[in-house]
Amino acid sequence: MRGIVRPxxxxxxxxxxxxxxxxxxxxxxxxxxxxxxxxxALTGYDVLLLSVLVEAQAGSxxxxxxxxxxxxxxxxxxxxxxxSAAGRLAAAGALLTGSAGLADKVADEDLPRALRQPAGRVxxxxxRTGGALAADLGLATGPILAAPRAAAAVxxxxxxxxxxLLRPTGDAVAALFAHTAVVADRPxxxxxxxxCGQAFGQLVHLLDAVQDRxxxxxxxxxxxxxxxxxxxxxxxxxAHELLAEVGRALGETAFVDAELADVxxxxxxxxxxxxxxxxxxATCCRPAVAVPAQRRGGxxxxxxxxxxxxxxxxxxxxxxxxxxxxxxxxxxxxxYGGGGxxxxxxxxPPQGRFGRGxxxxxxxxxxxxxxxxxxxxxxxxxxxxxACCCDCVDG
Numbered sequence: 001m002r003g004i005v006r007p008x009x010x011x012x013x014x015x016x017x018x019x020x021x022x023x024x025x026x027x028x029x030x031x032x033x034x035x036x037x038x039x040x041a042l043t044g045y046d047v048l049l050l051s052v053l054v055e056a057q058a059g060s061x062x063x064x065x066x067x068x069x070x071x072x073x074x075x076x077x078x079x080x081x082x083x084s085a086a087g088r089l090a091a092a093g094a095l096l097t098g099s100a101g102l103a104d105k106v107a108d109e110d111l112p113r114a115l116r117q118p119a120g121r122v123x124x125x126x127x128r129t130g131g132a133l134a135a136d137l138g139l140a141t142g143p144i145l146a147a148p149r150a151a152a153a154v155x156x157x158x159x160x161x162x163x164x165l166l167r168p169t170g171d172a173v174a175a176l177f178a179h180t181a182v183v184a185d186r187p188x189x190x191x192x193x194x195x196c197g198q199a200f201g202q203l204v205h206l207l208d209a210v211q212d213r214x215x216x217x218x219x220x221x222x223x224x225x226x227x228x229x230x231x232x233x234x235x236x237x238x239a240h241e242l243l244a245e246v247g248r249a250l251g252e253t254a255f256v257d258a259e260l261a262d263v264x265x266x267x268x269x270x271x272x273x274x275x276x277x278x279x280x281x282a283t284c285c286r287p288a289v290a291v292p293a294q295r296r297g298g299x300x301x302x303x304x305x306x307x308x309x310x311x312x313x314x315x316x317x318x319x320x321x322x323x324x325x326x327x328x329x330x331x332x333x334x335x336y337g338g339g340g341x342x343x344x345x346x347x348x349p350p351q352g353r354f355g356r357g358x359x360x361x362x363x364x365x366x367x368x369x370x371x372x373x374x375x376x377x378x379x380x381x382x383x384x385x386x387a388c389c390c391d392c393v394d395g
Contacts, residue, residue, distance in 0.1 A: 003047075004045070004203075004269070004272045005046055006268075006272075007264065011267075011268070012263065016263060018077075020052075020260060020264070021079075022077065023048045023051040023052050023090070024043065025069070025072075025077055025079040026051065026063075026066075026079040026080025026081065026082070026084075026086075027043050027047070027087060027091060027094065028040050028043040029066060029079060029082050030082035030087040030088060030091040031091050034088065034091050034133055039126070042094040042095065042098045042126075043094065047090055047094045047097065049200075049261075049264060049265070050090040050176055050180055051087055051090040052261050053177065053180040054085065054086035054089060054183050054184050055080075055086055055257065056255045056256065057184035057186045057189060057254070057255055057256060058086075058185070058186075058256065061085075061086040062080070062083065063079060063081055064079060064080075065078060065079075066078070086183065088136070088137060089137055089139070089176075089179065089183050091130075091133060092134045093130075093176045095129050095130030095133065096126070096131070096134065096141055096144045097144060097172065098123075098126050098130075099123045099124070100144060100145050100147055100148050100172070102119055102122060102123040102126065103123040104148035106120050106123065110221075127141075137179070137183060138179075138182060139176075143174075143175040147168045147172040148168075150168040150171065151165070151168040151169070154167070154168060155222060155227075160228070161228065162225070162228045162238065163238075165227070166201075166202040166205045166206055166224065169201040170198040170201035170202040170205070171201070173197040173200055173204070174195070174197035174198040174201065176197060178193050178194035178197060180193060181193050186254060188254060192250075195245065195248075195249040196245075196249035196253070196265070199242045199243075199245035200242075200246055200265070200269075203242040203246070205224075206235060206238060206239055207272065207277070209223055209224050210225065210235055210277060211276060232277060236273075239273045239276075239277055243270060247266065250262065250265060250266070
């Protein structure tokens with residue numbers, strides 16, 4: 001969930017960090033508007049690269065003024081609009097990869113037995129919602145939803161190579177990256193961005209396998225590095241090869257404004273490799289404040305796991321149906337803008353009934369906060385920190 005490319009504000013600087021945050025918060029709000037509150041847990045650092053790539057090719061994307069959010073210190077922000085093709089493509093990617101990842105967990109019996117059937121229903125719901133959104137954008141969902149089955153087929157082969165085991169993830173990400181060129185009306189960029197996505201997807205899967213190697217070995221789970229006898233130095237060599245492929249593909253892509261994309265898929269991606277496969281003594285910026293512990297995510301196609309199953313099953317009940325389509329705590333209609341904050345029946349006494357009531361007069365809620373009324377996803381929890389909190393290393 002947390003993602004591989006997780007830049008810290010100290011390295012990006014105020015201007016680029018503000019732009020990156022606009023894509024992160026925009027993805028969160030788009031997921032709310034197109035799918036519902038619980039699906040905001042799918043907000044991820046890697047999938048927002050789709051929105052960034054659309055902007056890099058188009059030059060700009062529609063934005064909107066977001067409501068105060070507790071994880072931004074109750075500050076407003078300009079974010080990518082949920083009606084924009086950039087935000088909707090990123091949301092479709094999050095929903096589809098989330099569905100594929102959760103379905104894979106169910107098929108592999110990685111979830112407790114009692115959760116498998118409900119989790120399967122959640123996966124199908126995500127596929128339907130993501131598929132409808134993808135259809136509006138002209139995105140073919142086959143390579144994405146079929147990736148777990150393709151991976152399983154490769155795993156059944158006799159002595160498959162490491163690149164072959166990583167390729168199904170690469171195929172799915174390649175389809176998503178290539179479609180950013182379609183959305184941005186840059187058809188000449190389809191081929192290089194497909195190559196970029198193929199290398200990026202394989203790299204994310206590789207780094208995930210490195211991080212999970214010990215746990216997979218102890219649990220007897222499939223791990224591509226263990227199966228192919230790949231040690232960490234060999235994995236690092238492949239990681240740097242994939243980094244070079246990402247760089248070459250970006251160099252062949254025609255961008256209008258490549259600054260943020262170059263930083264995220266260049267320097268920050270190199271930092272990710274060094275973080276997982278350190279090849280030199282590095283320094284790390286220390287957080288000035290404590291931040292919530294982060295869960296380490298899986299590959300691009302497995303960002304949910306048990307968290308998503310529990311989220312889909314439990315938070316839907318918490319929110320009484322998920323406040324679909326931007327209702328509830330969203331920025332539409334209602335007494336405080338949006339579906340209203342607090343939402344009807346939430347339990348706060350009306351003003352004056354018990355003294356001042358809550359919220360107190362003048363508290364400032366005109367539209368509901370974006371993440372405060374839900375258990376924050378890891379990305380948002382990380383965003384709440386005012387210092388470097390990405391475990392980054394120099395390099």
